[in-house]
Amino acid sequence: MGKAAIELRKVTKRFLTPTGTAFTAIRDLDLQVEAGEFCAVVGPTGCGKSTTLALISGLETPSAGEALVSGQPVRGVGRDVGYVFQQDAVFPWKSVLDNVATGPRFRGQPRAEAEKRARDWIARVGLAGFERYYPHQLSGGMRKRAALAQTLINEPRILLMDEPFSALDVQTRMLMENELLQLWSATGASVVFVTHDLEEAISLADRVVVITAGPGTVKGTYRVDLPRPRNLTEIRFQPEFARIYKEIWNDLRDEVLVSYERSKRSVA
């Protein structure tokens, strides 16, 4: 077996809340993602899924344990990492073209070169003709496309995605998922895709990791042996899909219920 592209070893992350009390977002979490693997992480709300991504990216450091990328401990934000955020993260004061060209510009490419590559990526995510638009003039789905292009233009070997499509309507979402798979298959990047939607996780990933209700730790790992390339508009009707869904849901349901009971208690 080759060296894992991403590895978390017994990682724990504790945060200080504004009121001064500490809480544990994730505890003793182990995770391995092979090179070129598409790994989906599912779990109930507030189980530390986003924290996991922040640790891999180097935006946060673990309180205990170790995060490794390509066998090297993570020290600050690495060059090989791409991160698609749940919220709108495109810069509202930049046009689509400038937004997509941001990464190459930050990394010192001359403007002409960066813009040429940006135009290419804008076309690849289907935004050709919208180069001069500002984010507020675009729909939510188009902003996500811009965010994808902005991330992928840096050709990340590690692609982290934090519920990127959760704000989109169901139809747009399925189209975006399909396009993500196409774009990804051309890059060979290792992906960690965080979502609370099990259907989305199974249709996209090679492997689904279930995280427990917070503090998050790995509850189970499931291989998804659906053939690629996948057509996401059809995949949900395959018997294999239903079988995997049922298997994982048995695990996930308990965690969702735990998290739900807790939220009820904290409200009461």
Place this chain on the structure above:
Amino acid sequence: MSDDTAIDRARARARLNRRLLVNGLRILIAVVVLGSWELSTTWEVSPGNPLVDPFFVGKPSGIGRQLWTWIMEGTAQGPLWQQIAVTLEEAIIGFLIGVGLGVVFGFALGRVRLLADVFAPYIKALNAMPRVVLGSIFIITLGYGIQSKVALAVVLVFFVVFFNAFQGVREVDRVLLWNARILGASERQLSTSVIIPSALSWILASLHTSFGFALVGAVVGEYLGAIKGIGLVIATAQATFNPSGVWGAMFLLAVVALLAEVLMTRLEDRLIRWRPNTITDVQI
């Protein structure tokens, strides 16, 4: 089928009517206020005894005459345009320095937590003080010339801009900062391409109020002691019991402030074109 052109035409007509109504009412208010002022100071209850004595409150026609005299013959301190120019010069220099310092300090304290923690009590203390009293100190140390007025304008402008710049830097969306860092931004690039653009709308919003403060600084400074300027014109009018002079100078200041406001709005529209169009139905 509905007739689109008819609908559009009806809407255009409604909009025109509304504009006429608003402007008509505006003119009506001016006529009523100025008219009743003029009438109450002209109409005599008994011979030589008007309802309201214009000696104390002035009257619109008197103010008009006063402005005309100033324009044609100049003020006691020299030509009118010179007074306006001096006050404007003080206000603009003070404004520019104040904005510059405010942005630099706001940015530095917004970015460096230690600086913010250390300077916080001093800035709060200075801000709580009625800063106009500093004018007296400035007159003593800097003299009757332009410097003391500029200094007062700087102090007044600084705090407005400083707090806005500070807040603007602090309120930068964390996700945008993260995204920039992931995309490869250095600390400097983080400042120039995320924090400054993001704080810019806060800073620009403060410029509207702060030019008003610059004018206050210049005029109050002149009022406390000066050789030239609108503030001095007001002080002189007050000393000679000339209400028309005070009103006339105030009118001039209002015109200057309004012009500055128009320029500022233009600048803002230019600099933050990326912002979604806010509904500008009501503009105050």
